[in-house]
Amino acid sequence: MVRIANCSGFYGDRFGAAAEQLAGGPIDYLTGDYLAELTMAILGKARRRDPEAGYATTFLGQMEQVLGTALDKGVRIVANAGGLNPAGLAARLRELTARLGLTATIVHIEGDDLTGRLGTVDGRDVLTANVYLGSWAIVEALRQGADVVVCPRVTDAALTVGPAAFHHGWGRTDWDRLAGAVVAGHVIECGCQATGGNYPFLDEVRDPIDPGFPIVEIAENGEFVVTKHPGTGGLVSVGTVTSQLVYEIDSPRYLTPDVTARFDSVDLTQDGPDRVRVRGVRGEPPPPTAKVCVNVEGGYRNTITFPLVGLDIERKADLVERGLFARLDRDLFDAVHVDLVSGTGLRVTVQGRDPAAVGRSFTAAAVELGLASYPGFFLLDPPRAASAYTVTRSVLVAADTVEQVVVGPGGQRTTVPLAHPADPFTVDLTPPPPADPPGGPVVRAPLGTVFGARSGDKGGDANVGVWGRDADAYAWLAGHLTVERFTALLPGTRGLTVHRHELPRLFALNFVVRGLLGGGASANPALDPQAKSLGELLRAGTVELPAALLEGS
Structure with a gap:
């Protein structure tokens, strides 16, 4: 089996997790997931301000801490911290290795950026447009001897599928094995959410303050065990793994560019303390299309919260709303949202294309209420200028029109097709026999x-x-x-x-x-x-x- 450890579930996750995973016990690969739809928009704005930006800068700091240790232990690193600028991050990593006196092979992947290809979506300029790449470019990068693979917008699960497929020598039509690795990747992609973080049954988790990050031990047949290093906090149980499996999914057919994983085939058993065994995962060929995450310019937004305390809360909220829009024309905005939040107050958000209306006009009207509204009036935050926001859309493109490109340290480029010809088929699953619902009182x-x-x-x-x-x-x-x-x-x-x-x-x-x-x-x-x-x-x-x-x- 191969041990694949995760050290990041989002951009901003626990900085020391990479060092913890390397120090806590044996692992073969260290992965990190830094990207989400919102993160792509944030990185897009950063890249507009600075063309050299667009990647997860915290990854560089983590690598400064642990790269030497990883090289000494033979642990290879695969992360999507490249974001919108994997070439830039790879260059910074090479500078880092030279400064540390290390020798490492840094390889990055390209091919996800479709911004120029799409142009506009819904009549709005595209800020970012990135197709979800798969695992086979990661396999090729590892085959070329990469110590660190810098990925752009690959699927979250590909960070796990790639190392597992490379280690075990799987082929592109090993559907059940690949599907098992997709499920493993989905379990660990969000870090501590698989080890007791954000878990609803609070009494079950020992040391919930500092849970250990997850590890999967994947066998050649695609079965795997979810675990964590001994002595770390949190919990790995059938419950914690289930809670992550049902997180941010759609139908039981979980689509990726590599394989369609059948989440309705997953079987979990407790295999000892902090060990959950996952068996039975079935796979089908991937869809002929690939998903593209598109962020377009949405306009401007501003929010002001009016705290409401004491008596007559609803009457006070009504006074705020009527007083605010007596001074302010609602037609200045594309949307107005007024929410009475229990324990907080009245939260008013406006959205529109005119930054002056959303900024100066809106805040001025709110401030004018200061001595002319409800008793106990104050503002939770000082009035602020309008902020730009983006709108996220998903579009589909033909998978056979997307090419993944592996770029080596000398600039050599290897193309890896995203799509692989396969005859479609559907796995027939027999559901487990249903139990009778409990009767009685x-x-x-x-x-x-x-x-x-x-x-x-x-x-x-x-x-x-x-x-x-x-x-x-x-x-x-x-x-x-x-x-x-x-x-x-x-x-x-x-x-x-x-x-x-x-x-x-x-x-x-x-x-x-x-x-x-x-x-x-x-x-x-x-x-x-x-x-x-x-x-x-x-x-x-x-x-x-x-x-x-x-x-x-």
């Missing part, structure tokens, strides 16, 4: 007393994965939590298209809410623009639970 209690949930964003959509601990809990969940009951528990989803997917082997349901997040995290004016809290709001909803389930919770 019921108790009115929060759904989260028994069931876990985790939620996240995919562009303008949100997902909520909900799971139980065993077949009895799942039998009740599958029978009770319909789309109608889901939307009743989450009123903000009413009127939107909601898809429900069943994952019986994981004892889980996945709900996908189309359009909940509008133009994506950067454009969404909500207090929680990435729907991270949606699962916890669902768990807080009160339902009639079988008393038999509560006894085991």
Whole structure:
């Protein structure tokens, strides 16, 4: 088997994790995921200010700490920290190795940038347009002897699939093995979310303050174990792995450029303390299209929060809104969002194309209310200028029109096709026999007393994965939590298209809410623009639970 460790789940994750993973025990590969849809927009703005920017600068600092150790131990590093400028990051890494007196082969990958090819989307200028590349360029880079592979916008799972495929010598049509590695990559791509971070059952996690980062041990047949280094905090359990598996997915067919992984085939068993074995993953050929994450200029946005305390909260909120827009023409803006947030106050956000209206006009009207509105008036933050925001869109391109390019330290370029000809087929899965839902008396209690949930964003959509601990809990969940009951528990989803997917082997349901997040995290004016809290709001909803389930919770 091959040990692949993750040291980053996002740009800004725990800086010392790379050193911790190298010091904590044996590993073969160190991976880091630094990119998200929002991150691409942030890097795009940085690159506009400075053409030499566009990559995750923290990765350089981490490599200064650990590159010598990694080389001494024979640990090879694969990360997507290259972002929009993998060539620039590779050059900085070569300068770093020279300054440290080290010898390392740095290889980077290109081919994801389709900005010039798309031009405009929805009539707006494209800030970034990056197709999700796969794992086979990573395999080629490792074949060329890379000690560090600097990736651009590859799929998150490719950071794991590439090393596993290279190590085991898999071919491009080893669908089940590749699918297993995709599932492994999805489990560890978000760092500590697989080891007890953000886990809903708080009492289960020992040392939740400093959880260890995850490791997968992948066998030649694609089966793997999720674990972490001994002595580190957190927890690796069937529950923590399930919670990450249902995070930010759509249907049970998980599409990548390398393989379609069937998440409804995944089987989990506890294999000892902090060890979860994953078996049975089936794979199908990838789709003929590739996904492109596009960020376009959206306009300008501004938010002011009016804290409301004491009595008559709703009347005070009404005074603010009427007073504000008595001084300010709503037609100045493309959108106005007024939200009364419990425990905070009235949050007013405006969006538009005119920075003066969104900035100076809006803030001036708010300030004018200072001595002419509700008792206890003050502003939570000082008025600020308008800020530009981006809108995230996803488009599809033919996979056979995309080429991945591996660029060696001497500038030599090797082209690796993204698409691979394959006859399509579908895996037929027999679902496990359903259990009978528990009968007997019921108790009115929060759904989260028994069931876990985790939620996240995919562009303008949100997902909520909900799971139980065993077949009895799942039998009740599958029978009770319909789309109608889901939307009743989450009123903000009413009127939107909601898809429900069943994952019986994981004892889980996945709900996908189309359009909940509008133009994506950067454009969404909500207090929680990435729907991270949606699962916890669902768990807080009160339902009639079988008393038999509560006894085991």
